[in-house]
Amino acid sequence: MASPPPATVDARGYLEDVRERVDRWLDAALPRAGTGPGRLAEAMRYSVFAGGKRLRPAMVLAACEAVGGDPRAALPFAGAVELVHTYSLVHDDLPSMDDDDLRRGKPTSHRVFGEATAILAGDALHSLAFELILDRVEPPTLACGLARDLACAAGVGGMVGGQVEDLASTGQKPDEAHLERMHAGKTAALFAASCEGGGRAGGGTPARLEALRRFGRELGLAFQIVDDVLDVTGTAESLGKTPGKDRRATKMTYVALEGVPAARARARRRLEAALAALATLPAPAALTALARYVVERDR
Amino acid sequence: MASPPPATVDARGYLEDVRERVDRWLDAALPRAGTGPGRLAEAMRYSVFAGGKRLRPAMVLAACEAVGGDPRAALPFAGAVELVHTYSLVHDDLPSMDDDDLRRGKPTSHRVFGEATAILAGDALHSLAFELILDRVEPPTLACGLARDLACAAGVGGMVGGQVEDLASTGQKPDEAHLERMHAGKTAALFAASCEGGGRAGGGTPARLEALRRFGRELGLAFQIVDDVLDVTGTAESLGKTPGKDRRATKMTYVALEGVPAARARARRRLEAALAALATLPAPAALTALARYVVERDR
Numbered sequence: 158m159a160s161p162p163p164a165t166v167d168a169r170g171y172l173e174d175v176r177e178r179v180d181r182w183l184d185a186a187l188p189r190a191g192t193g194p195g196r197l198a199e200a201m202r203y204s205v206f207a208g209g210k211r212l213r214p215a216m217v218l219a220a221c222e223a224v225g226g227d228p229r230a231a232l233p234f235a236g237a238v239e240l241v242h243t244y245s246l247v248h249d250d251l252p253s254m255d256d257d258d259l260r261r262g263k264p265t266s267h268r269v270f271g272e273a274t275a276i277l278a279g280d281a282l283h284s285l286a287f288e289l290i291l292d293r294v295e296p297p298t299l300a301c302g303l304a305r306d307l308a309c310a311a312g313v314g315g316m317v318g319g320q321v322e323d324l325a326s327t328g329q330k331p332d333e334a335h336l337e338r339m340h341a342g343k344t345a346a347l348f349a350a351s352c353e354g355g356g357r358a359g360g361g362t363p364a365r366l367e368a369l370r371r372f373g374r375e376l377g378l379a380f381q382i383v384d385d386v387l388d389v390t391g392t393a394e395s396l397g398k399t400p401g402k403d404r405r406a407t408k409m410t411y412v413a414l415e416g417v418p419a420a421r422a423r424a425r426r427r428l429e430a431a432l433a434a435l436a437t438l439p440a441p442a443a444l445t446a447l448a449r450y451v452v453e454r455d456r
Numbered sequence: 457m458a459s460p461p462p463a464t465v466d467a468r469g470y471l472e473d474v475r476e477r478v479d480r481w482l483d484a485a486l487p488r489a490g491t492g493p494g495r496l497a498e499a500m501r502y503s504v505f506a507g508g509k510r511l512r513p514a515m516v517l518a519a520c521e522a523v524g525g526d527p528r529a530a531l532p533f534a535g536a537v538e539l540v541h542t543y544s545l546v547h548d549d550l551p552s553m554d555d556d557d558l559r560r561g562k563p564t565s566h567r568v569f570g571e572a573t574a575i576l577a578g579d580a581l582h583s584l585a586f587e588l589i590l591d592r593v594e595p596p597t598l599a600c601g602l603a604r605d606l607a608c609a610a611g612v613g614g615m616v617g618g619q620v621e622d623l624a625s626t627g628q629k630p631d632e633a634h635l636e637r638m639h640a641g642k643t644a645a646l647f648a649a650s651c652e653g654g655g656r657a658g659g660g661t662p663a664r665l666e667a668l669r670r671f672g673r674e675l676g677l678a679f680q681i682v683d684d685v686l687d688v689t690g691t692a693e694s695l696g697k698t699p700g701k702d703r704r705a706t707k708m709t710y711v712a713l714e715g716v717p718a719a720r721a722r723a724r725r726r727l728e729a730a731l732a733a734l735a736t737l738p739a740p741a742a743l744t745a746l747a748r749y750v751v752e753r754d755r
Binding site for chain 1: 500570583599600618619637
């Protein structure tokens with residue numbers, strides 16, 4: 158890189174900048190509204206552009222920078238990660254799963270487009286993520302590595318497995334091992350793949366990729382604990398979704414396990430473990446700022 | 457290859473042989489029953505081993521042979537294609553889509569495992585298909601090509617798009633252009649990717665891959681026309697699903713467009729177009745036999 162990165166980074170400013178770049182990329186990558194069958198393209202765009210924070214793409218780009226890479230090399234992967242994240246939200250919100258009416262402050266996909274189109278839009282986003290990585294990333298060894306990591310994070314050992322754990326946890330007595338397994342799958346797997354993939358696109362060494370993976374995993378676990386806390390302490394306006402829903406749905410959460418103060422302390426410990434993993438990286442400023450933001454956010 | 461392939465191949469014997477090889481591969485690739493969260497592994501296995509004909513894997517392997525390749529090189533792709541096909545059946549059968557109770561003669565996934573697990577098992581099969589190609593296929597240029605073709609066939613321009621067309625066609629006046637678009641997406645896209653990918657794994661030249669792609673597309677269109685016909689002429693026992701369902705659901709079909717004899721003649725024309733595309737390939741015997749079987753089958 159031409160000049161050393163700044164020692165501290167403003168997370169909100171970084172996220173704003175990432176949103177602009179990633180949204181432009183996603184806008185060009187998604188099928189045009191009004192084209193293709195039915196309202197499929199509209200449904201895909203609706204959920205992708207419903208106002209997410211673009212936290213995962215930001216971690217991809219920041220992880221690429223952290224190993225001294227040019228973040229432009231990681232942009233297709235950043236976009237693909239957001240598509241997989243969005244597909245998982247659309248499916249998780251379905252009536253047969255979490256049955257959510259609001260997501261990011263807007264009616265969920267199935268409320269707007271109907272259940273069939275929501276399921277299919279999720280499926281299409283899922284396929285498109287792989288198509289774009291494999292089509293846009295060079296060389297093929299890098300494309301393969303990124304797509305494989307993403308597929309692992311999305312599947313049985315990651316997001317799908319975590320969602321199954323989540324559904325199975327409803328009404329159960331809070332159990333620390335179950336909670337960690339569920340959060341590891343639902344969230345930490347994609348956080349870890351985002352960070353490792355960003356580092357991979359930036360040409361990171363195996364040791365640095367391993368550090369980024371550990372960072373992502375710890376931060377993902379912290380993120381979900383904070384989500385549990387915000388469900389109790391947040392408002393519909395700040396969250397963009399219905400608060401208190403976990404308790405009413407008798408979901409297994411860290412708040413139910415140990416109360417808000419202990420859960421907050423746990424999230425801070427996870428944050429410290431995440432930051433410790435960054436110690437050997439050459440340019441971790443943006444990742445560090447994002448990590449602090451994740452744990453200190455109020456939405 | 458050591459010896460020239462036989463001039464004619466018995467399609468049923470070939471399918472039996474493929475089923476054995478592919479099923480062994482799938483059995484090793486799928487998560488073990490009793491492992492992982494909830495009944496996810498069971499649901500994935502239930503649908504994969506519910507008695508499909510393994511027609512698409514057979515086309516992958518036969519296309520590999522058709523360009524003079526060793527079909528063992530195409531086995532991971534053959535398995536992945538079957539996983540994507542299975543995922544699409546699980547989602548298409550859901551209550552919000554085709555609302556089917558029977559598939560391949562057994563209760564559909566959502567009838568056995570509930571809707572949430574069925575959706576998630578489909579999602580997990582979808583991710584696993586890509587994970588396996590990217591993990592098991594060498595070199596990376598081949599893995600990338602195969603995974604990209606599969607993602608394209610699965611997405612908006614393929615299976616998802618075709619399913620949206622299908623749902624939108626219900627109760628509509630039969631329209632030839634709509635029918636072809638719907639069948640091209642629902643079926644022909646994966647047939648084409650199967651044949652092209654098999655040829656790719658076999659080291660086929662670009663011209664031969666293009667021929668295989670055309671073959672697969674024409675055969676896929678023929679296959680769906682035959683499906684429309686069998687829905688009218690078949691029995692529940694021979695079909696393994698409820699016959700007459702298209703008409704009761706006022707689905708748009710070729711039978712509704714032009715009646716059984718004209719639809720049959722159309723399928724035969726598609727078959728001839730498919731076979732013509734094979735003319736320049738060195739060893740098309742197995743593909744030829746499979747193509748004739750597809751159009752002449754009674755289930």
